[in-house]
Amino acid sequence: MTDSTPAPTPSNAKGKLARDLALYTVARLGLVVVIAALILGGSKLVGVDVPLLVALIFAVIIALPLSLVLFKSLRVRVNEQISAVDAQRRRDREDLRSKLRGEK
Secondary structure, three states: OOOOOOOOOOHHHHHHHHHHHHHHHHHHHHHHEEEEEEEHHHHHHHHOOOHHHHHHHHHHHHHHOOOOOOHHHHHHHHHHHHHHEEEEEEEHHHHHHHHHHOOO
């Protein structure tokens, strides 16, 4: 069986990659902000003063593995798009080299 969807154009693939990469970045930064807010809020509830920088550092450390689990489908999609763009770039480079050698 063949897939009836047309192959993505290089600019379309790059556009999807840029969009999904931006979305993944914003999602991860948002997770850091939420975790930092939880740390700061929790510290206020127990009467401890946690500096913002310390809360952010802990939030980044906690968000790293958590984002791998929470945003797995988005991360996989970004990785596939990176591979597709890289493969297209390789094909274009080989095509150009063969044209320069006079083969095509």
